[in-house]
Amino acid sequence: MIFRAVEDADLIRQAGRGSVEAYNLLISRWEKRVYNYLLRITANREDALDLTQDVFLKAYQNLRKLDDPGRFAPWLYRIAHNEAYSMFRKRRPEADVDEIEPEATDGGITVGGSSVFPIELSLAVASALGRLSPDQREAVVLKIYQGFKFDEMAEILACPVSTIKSRLYTALELLKVELAPIKARGVS
Amino acid sequence: MSCSPFDLRDYFLRELTDPQRHQVEAHVKTCQPCREELDRLGVTRAALYSLRDEEIPQRIAFVSDKIFEPSPWRRWATGFWGSAARLGFASAAMLSAAIVVYALRPPAPVQVVTRAPAQIVQPVSDSDIQARVDAAVARAVADVDVRHAETNKQLVADLEMARKRLLLAAAELDLSERRGLRDKVANANYGPPHEVGQ
Numbered sequence: 001m002i003f004r005a006v007e008d009a010d011l012i013r014q015a016g017r018g019s020v021e022a023y024n025l026l027i028s029r030w031e032k033r034v035y036n037y038l039l040r041i042t043a044n045r046e047d048a049l050d051l052t053q054d055v056f057l058k059a060y061q062n063l064r065k066l067d068d069p070g071r072f073a074p075w076l077y078r079i080a081h082n083e084a085y086s087m088f089r090k091r092r093p094e095a096d097v098d099e100i101e102p103e104a105t106d107g108g109i110t111v112g113g114s115s116v117f118p119i120e121l122s123l124a125v126a127s128a129l130g131r132l133s134p135d136q137r138e139a140v141v142l143k144i145y146q147g148f149k150f151d152e153m154a155e156i157l158a159c160p161v162s163t164i165k166s167r168l169y170t171a172l173e174l175l176k177v178e179l180a181p182i183k184a185r186g187v188s
Numbered sequence: 189m190s191c192s193p194f195d196l197r198d199y200f201l202r203e204l205t206d207p208q209r210h211q212v213e214a215h216v217k218t219c220q221p222c223r224e225e226l227d228r229l230g231v232t233r234a235a236l237y238s239l240r241d242e243e244i245p246q247r248i249a250f251v252s253d254k255i256f257e258p259s260p261w262r263r264w265a266t267g268f269w270g271s272a273a274r275l276g277f278a279s280a281a282m283l284s285a286a287i288v289v290y291a292l293r294p295p296a297p298v299q300v301v302t303r304a305p306a307q308i309v310q311p312v313s314d315s316d317i318q319a320r321v322d323a324a325v326a327r328a329v330a331d332v333d334v335r336h337a338e339t340n341k342q343l344v345a346d347l348e349m350a351r352k353r354l355l356l357a358a359a360e361l362d363l364s365e366r367r368g369l370r371d372k373v374a375n376a377n378y379g380p381p382h383e384v385g386q
Contacts, residue, residue: 020252027248035244049245056248061373121238129239143201144236150203169197172232179235180228 009069016063023063027056030073033146034080040141041084041134051087055080074152077142081156128178136171143168191215192222200229279347286343290336 008029014022034055039048058079066075129137142148142156153164190196192215198204199212216222 020250024249027250031248032241032244036241039242040239045242045245052244053248056250060250118238121235125235125239129236140236144233145239145241168201172197172229175236176228176232180231 008072012063012066012069012072015060016066023060030076031056034076037077037141037146038080038084040129040145041138042087043130047087051080051083054083058083071155074148074155077146077148077156078158081138125179128175131178132171132174133167136167136174139164139167140171140175190222190225191219196222196225197229200226200233282347283340283343286339290339 006025008026011022011026015026031052035048035052038051038055039045042048042051055076059076062079066072129140132140138157139153142153148156150161150164154161157164192199193211194204194208196212199209204212216226
C-alpha cells in the first residue's frame with residue numbers, strides 16, 4: 001500500500017490555482033508512466049520525451065477545464081494520445097493514421113542491463129508488439145502496461161468499449177500465439 | 189470457444205466483478221481447457237512484462253513564469269475589491285476621515301452687514317427678538333446640514349470613481365496579459381488545435 005500525504009486531487013486543485021510547485025510534484029508522479037506510454041506507441045525515445053513535455057504543458061494550460069480531479073489519469077492520457085497522433089499526422093499527413101507504424105529504433109525499446117528476463121524474450125516481445133496494428137498495440141499498452149479499465153480506455157481513445165475489447169482481444173490472441181511458447185522455453 | 193460462464197479474457201484482465209470472478213474460478217477448477225487457456229494468457233502477460241518501464245531521460249519541471257501567473261497588481265486588486273468587508277471598511281475609513289477633516293476646518297467668515305439706522309424706531313418685544321434669533325439659528329443649522337450633505341455626496345462620488353478606475357486598470361492589465369499568453373502559445377507552434385480531455 002502506498003501512502004501519499006497529498007493526494008493527486010489536492011495537487012490538481014492547487015495547480016489549478018496557479019501553484020507551479022504543486023504541478024511539478026504532480027508531474028513527478030506521472031512523467032515516467034506517460035513517457036513509457038508514449039515510448040511504446042512511438043517507439044522513439046526523443047519523440048516520447050518531446051511529447052511528454054508537450055503533454056504536461058498542455059495539461060497545465062487546460063487544467064481548469066478538468067471538472068473531476070478523479071478523472072485526471074484518463075484526461076492526461078487523452079492529451080498524450082492526441083499529441084502522439086497529431087505528430088503522426090504531421091509527419092505522414094497523406095497516410096491513414098491507422099496504417100502508420102512507429103519508427104524503428106536501434107535496438108528497439110527493449111530493456112537491457114540488469115533485466116532478469118532473457119534478452120531474447122525482450123526482443124521477441126518487442127517484435128511481437130511491433131507486428132500489431134497501432135490501435136491494437138495502444139490497447140495492449142493501456143491495459144497491460146498502464147492498467148486502465150475498459151471505460152477509461154474508451155475515454156482516452158474516444159471510442160466505444162466494444163471497440164476497445166475487440167482490439168485488445170485480437171491483440172492478445174496474436175501475442176499469445178507468438179509469446180506463450182517463447183516464454184515457456186525462455187523462462188521455465 | 190470457452191465454456192466459462194464469463195469471458196476468460198475479462199477475468200484475466202480483471203474486468204469482472206467479485207461474484208463473477210468467483211464463478212469463473214470455480215469453473216476453472218473443474219475445466220482443464222479453460223485452465224490451460226488462462227495459463228497461456230498468464231504466460232503471455234509475463235512475457236509482456238519482460239519489457240519493463242524505462243526511466244525518463246530528462247526530468248520535467250516548470251519554473252514559475254510570469255506569463256502563467258496573475259500580476260502582483262492584479263492579485264492585489266482582486267484580493268482587495270473581491271472582499272466586501274475590506275471594501276466596506278475602506279469606504280467607512282475614507283468617509284470618517286472626510287468628516288474629521290471637515291469638522292476641524294475653520295468656519296467660514298461671517299459676513300457683517302451694516303444697515304442705516306432706521307428713521308422710525310419702533311418698540312421691539314423680547315418675544316420678537318427671541319423668534320428672530322431662533323429663525324436665524326434654524327437657517328444657519330439648515331445651511332450647515334446642506335453643506336455637509338453636499339460634501340458627503342461629493343466624497344462618495346469620488347470614492348466610486350476611484351474604484352471604477354481601479355477595476356478598469358486591472359481589467360486592461362489582465363487583457364494585455366492574456367494577449368501576451370495567446371501570442372506565446374501561438375508562437376509555440378503546437379499545430380492544429382484539437383479537443384482536450386474528452
